[in-house]
Amino acid sequence: MARARIIQKARQRYVMVPVIDPETGKQKEVPVTDLDGRPKLTRRGSRPIMRKLTVADKSQPLPLRKCEQCSKDLELGKPFRVISIRRQIGGYSRYRCTECPTWQPHEITSALWARIMQLQTEQGVDGSGWEDESEAEDAAEQVAAAIEELRDDKQESLDNMPEGLRDASELNEQVDQLTDWAETVRSSYSDASWTFPEGICENCQGEQLECSVHEDHSDDPDAENYCDGTEECLECNGSNEGEYRDEEEMEAWRQEAADAINEALNNSPL
Ligand SMILES: [Zn+2]
Ligand SMILES: [Zn+2]
Ligand SMILES: [Zn+2]
Numbered sequence: 001m002a003r004a005r006i007i008q009k010a011r012q013r014y015v016m017v018p019v020i021d022p023e024t025g026k027q028k029e030v031p032v033t034d035l036d037g038r039p040k041l042t043r044r045g046s047r048p049i050m051r052k053l054t055v056a057d058k059s060q061p062l063p064l065r066k067c068e069q070c071s072k073d074l075e076l077g078k079p080f081r082v083i084s085i086r087r088q089i090g091g092y093s094r095y096r097c098t099e100c101p102t103w104q105p106h107e108i109t110s111a112l113w114a115r116i117m118q119l120q121t122e123q124g125v126d127g128s129g130w131e132d133e134s135e136a137e138d139a140a141e142q143v144a145a146a147i148e149e150l151r152d153d154k155q156e157s158l159d160n161m162p163e164g165l166r167d168a169s170e171l172n173e174q175v176d177q178l179t180d181w182a183e184t185v186r187s188s189y190s191d192a193s194w195t196f197p198e199g200i201c202e203n204c205q206g207e208q209l210e211c212s213v214h215e216d217h218s219d220d221p222d223a224e225n226y227c228d229g230t231e232e233c234l235e236c237n238g239s240n241e242g243e244y245r246d247e248e249e250m251e252a253w254r255q256e257a258a259d260a261i262n263e264a265l266n267n268s269p270l
Helices: 112-122 133-159 171-191 247-266
Strands: 004-007 014-018 029-031 050-052 054-061 080-086 091-097
Touching (some): 133 171, 133 247, 171 247
Antiparallel strands (some): 029 050
């Protein structure tokens, strides 16, 4: 795979123009040589491969290159990043400033392993703000959907293959594995061992309130200050039910729920 490099000093670039042979009036050509200086021959070996000569025209400076990420000019004399992508025919280079991050594998290859790495780095969930069970469920659903998007890409490639090749393609297995993986992530939520903390009444926090009326009460039913020592919570009428959840229990739930989803995400079957 292509390797990114840092060039220490950006130099001024110029328009390249053909070198004209004054004798013929045509562009000069020189033979292409191998490492030993011998001329390279065409595949049939009938004639040497020629290269047309060009030269930088100092009267035509080119504009500065720009960082593909932040669009800032790559200033002369300053370092910049470059990566050369080879294709079956030709290739091209991409440029970035040194303040922007270097290329991630998935940015320069469409290989499946790079797409999976991308999913795993970009889709990891953070449960720190979750207040409700549905938020964990939504997060798992979102990760599963991202995996299914990749699955759909593979399915499309499979559908586009000539019929005779389709059955034997490794894409079949990849589609199945991606489908299973998405399902595992989706159910990681419900399969996890944790439970969402039960809601209790914020006022009494599930405890029986003590009587606050009497300084001292009596357990004699005939006494004026008769009282069993308890008081009904006015918020929940003694049911102890409510929306309040213990923050420590919530924190443990968030952690475990997020861990379960991330673990399913990181355990790719491919
Ligand atoms: Zn940049
Ligand atoms: Zn209460
Ligand atoms: Zn009392």
